[in-house]
Amino acid sequence: MGRNTRKRRMPLAAKAVAASAALALGGGGLVWANFYASAHESDPSQNRTKSTAAQVATIDCPDVGQQLSNVPGRARGEVDGELASMDQQITDAYLRLITTRQAQAGDAQYVQNAILGPLKDRRKVLLDRIKLEINRAGGQAPGNLDGLASCSGRPADQPQPNDGQNGDGQSGDGQDQGDGQDPNDNGNGAAGPFADDFVDINDVQPNSRNLPNGLAANGRSGSRGTFTTKCGVNENNLFNSDNVIVAPGVGNGAHHMHDYVGNQSNTAFAGDDDLGNADTSCQNQGDKSSYFWPVLRVQDGTQEFDANDQGGGAEGNVGKILKASQAELRFVGNKRSKVVAMPKFLRIITGDAKAFTNGLTNANTSYSCTGFEDRQATDKYVLCPEGSQVVRTSNFQSCWDGQNIDSANHRAHVAFAGADGNCPNGFKAIPQLQVRLVYDVPTPTIENGQVKNPYAVDSFPEQLHKPITDHNDFINVMDESLMNKVVKCLNQGKNCT
Template sequence: MRTPPAHVAPPDRARKRRRITRLTLAGAVAAALTASGIYIAGAQAEEVAVPGRVQAEAFAAQSGAQTESTGDADGGRNVGWLANGDWLRYDGVSITGADLTARVSSHNSAGGTVELRLGAQDGAVLASFPIAQTGGWQKWTTVAAKASSVPAGPQTVFAVLKSTSTSDFVNLNWFTFGPATGASPSASATPSTSSSASATPSATPSSSASASVPPSAPAGGWVPVDQARWDRELAAFNAITPKAVTPGTTRVPEFHTDCEVANSAPDDPIVVPGLPGASHMHTFFGTKIDAFTTTDKLLSATTNCNAPGDNSAYWVPELRKDGKAVPVKSFRVYYGSRVKDPSTVKPFPPGLRVVEGDAKKQVDTPKNAGSNQFWCAGSAEIGRSADGNWPVCAPGGNLIFQLVFKDCWDGKNIDSPDHKSHMGDPVNGVCTGKYPVAVPDLSFMVNYQSLGGDGLSLSSGKPSSMHGDFMNAWEPARLGGLVKSCLNQNAKCGTEVTFAGG
C-alpha cells in the first residue's frame, strides 16, 4: 500500500521550500474552489484545453500523487508530490505516433525518470522521459522521448516514477502521444485529490453518499457518510440498555477480536480499489480480501474473526525473512478509548475506512527511536540486527508490533483523499474541533513467529513503513452493544459483552 504523503513539513530544506511555494501558489485558487477542495479533471474554467494533450491530472487511478494549481501556461492543475515508486494510470489513450512529450518541472537535483508502461505498472516500457532539475517546482519545460512501438487502439498507460532520491522529484502537467489529432487522446477524466492548500473536508463533499466505493472508483476523494443510515444506527445505539457491570471487573474501556490470516495478495481495496496487483504484498485478516472488496461484500462474507458480528477487514504489509513470508503467530485487535470520558464514544459509522501509518516512510529505527518500533514479546531483547532496525529476541519470545489508530472522527466522511484526514487525535483527552466524534480506538497487535534479527523487511520497505488498514463491517447491533456496555461503562470485556477482571 502506498499512501499519499501527508502535508507536513518534510525533513529536508528543499522539500520545505517547495511546500511554502506551493501553498502560496495554491492560495488564490483555493479561495475560488468549494470547501471540499475536490478538482474534477477537465471541468476547471481557467484551464485552456489544447488538442492532443493528456492532462496529467486526468488519471483514472494513482498512488502517491496530489494535484495543485499550476503556474504553467494554459493554467489549470498539475500533479505533484511524486516520488520514487509512485504511479499514475491513464485509460483510453490513443498513441498516434512515436514522438512523445511531457511537460515537467523539478526542484530536486537528483532528478529521475518518468517511465510510460503499457497495461500495468511493470508492463512493457513505451518510453522514458529523463527528469533533471528545472530551477523550481513551477519552472516548466517540455521533454521528449521516442516510443518503442506505436500500438493500435486505446491503451492503458501507467506513468511510473523512478528516482534515487527519497523525496518527491517531479511535477507533471501534461503528456502528448504523437501528433495532435484534434481531440485529447485520453478518454479518462476522473476526480483527483486536492492541493495542499485545502485539507479540510466539506460539509457536502462531491462524492456520492455510499457505504462502499465501487471497484471502478478512483483512489482518493472525500466520501460522505450515508447520513440516513448513520442516523438510524445512532438511534438504535442510544436506545440500548447497557448490561450491569459485575463485581471484580477491571475498569478499563476495552473489548477485542482475534483473527487469523485469511490470505495474502498484492492488493489494497482502500488505496487502489479495482486494481489487482497494484500494491505491495499485504497480509489480510478475517475475511479473504482482494482489490474489489467493498463494505457491502464484507457484510455477507465469511470471517475467521472470533468476535460475533465482526466481519470487518484488517490488513498490514507482509513481513519477510530473506525474501520469504514470516508466519503470523497471532493477530488481535483491541477496541478501547483514549478520551477522558469514554461514555462519549460512539460506534464506527457505516462503511468507515481508515489507514494508519505511512508506507512511504523509509527511515532507520534504532533501539529507543520512538514510534514504528518492532519489539520482543515474551522474552527480552538481547541485540539488534546489523542495520539496527530490528530487535533480536531471546528464545521463548517473538517479534511483535502494535499499531494504534486515531479515534476522533470528523462526523461527515467515511474516507478521505489520503484515507487519514477524516480522522484525528483527542485534544487534552477530548474529541473536538474538526474531529468532534469519539469512536473506538483500534490497536493492532501483530505477533510473528520470528525472533527478529538480520534478513527482515516489510513488503513496503523498512520497519518505519509499517501501516495498517481497517474497513468497518461490524453488525451495528453487536458493535453498539459492546460500545455501550464495555467502552461507555469503562469496563473490560472479551469478544462479547462478558466482563473480565485482571
C-alpha cells in the same frame, strides 16, 4: 479467495543483481552509484566509496496524495487511479536506478538526465490530469501541484530533515568487495534491510518511544472498557498486493503483499456491497471488518508463492512469509469522554508506507519483544533474546469528523486524540483499534556490519524495507448490533469479547 495470481515479471532482485554484478560497491551494502563523481578523479573506486552523502540509494518523490485533502467525491476514483500510476512510475524509475549502475559509474549526470528528468516529465502529465479531474468535478486543485513533479536522488546515509531519526542510514566498512557480489544482498538486489536497521532490544531505553502519534492507550477514565475481536492469524492464506483504501480498482496498488484477517473478500475491486456480503474469519460473525497489514518476511532464500509476482519478488519483496503466532485486535476507549459508534465502512490507515522518504509526520509503528514491551523501537527492527518473540504494534486514530467514512488523502476524516484525550474541534471520540502482532522470528546474524537472513516488512521498492514504513489498515464492517455492543462495553468500563 486466496493468494493472488498477478502477471509474472522477472524479480527485481534478479534484474538488479544481473545488471550490477560487475559493480559491487560498499558503504553499507547498497549497490550505489556516485551521483556527483568527477570524471577527472584519478581513482574511480575511491569515488564510489569515499562519501555516502554523494551517493544515490533511492528515489525520493513528493507524496502527492497527502496534498489532496479536497477532492470532490465524483473525481476521487479517477484521482486515485492517477496516484496509483504515479506509484508505478516511481517503481519503474527505481528499477532503472538499480539496473543501470554501469552507465551511472561512467556519467555523473546519468541519474538526473536518464532517470529523474524523464520521471519529472511523466509525473507532470499525471499532475495535469489530476488538476483537470478535480476542476471538472467542481473542485479547486491545490495551487502547488506543479511543484510536486520533481523527484530527487536520495543519498545513501542522509536522514530526512527534522525526522527525529538517529542513525537510520547504512553501516559498513566502505570497501569494494571485489568479487562481484554484494554482502548485503539477501536475495532482493541489496534493497535492505541493513545492519543499522536493527537494534538489540536491551539497547532500547524503556518508555523512550517519541513518535508524534504515540502508542499509549487513549482511555482509562472516560470510557475504560475494552472489546477484543478474535479473527485468527490468516489461516486461510489470504494475501494480495492490492490496497482497496488507497488504490481502489487498481491491481497491485500497494506494491507489497498484505496479510488479511476478518473480511475474506478484500481486493482492489471490492465495493462496500462485496465487503458487507463477505465471509469473515472472525469468531463473531457480526464482525466482517477487514484488518490488514504488510507481511513480515525472512530473507532466507525461500521461494514463496509470489517469488516472481508483482508485489512480491518482482518488486524486491522476497523470502519466507512469516505468519503471526498471535494477532490481537482490541478496541479501547477515550480518556475524557464516552465514545460513539463508528460508521459502517469507515476506513482508517495508521502509519505511512512511505515514511522513509516522507519523514515521520504520519509514522506510527513500533517493534518490541515479548517480556520487553516497555521498550519500543520506532525506526529499528529489534533483535530479541532466545525465548522471546518479535512484537509489532500499531494503534489507530480514535477521533472521527462525524461525517465521512473516508477522505481524499485517507487521513483528514480521522485524527488522534491529544495527550489529554481531547479530540480536535468538530471530531467525536470513537473506539480505538489497537493491533498487536507476535512472531516467531529467527534472529538475524550481524557480523562486521553485515546482516544475514534479516527479517523485514514488505514495502514499496524505493522504501528499502525500512521498519519506519510499517503501517496498518482497517475497514469497519461490523453490523449495527455488534458495534453498539462495542460502544456499550467501552462506555460502561467492561471487558468484552
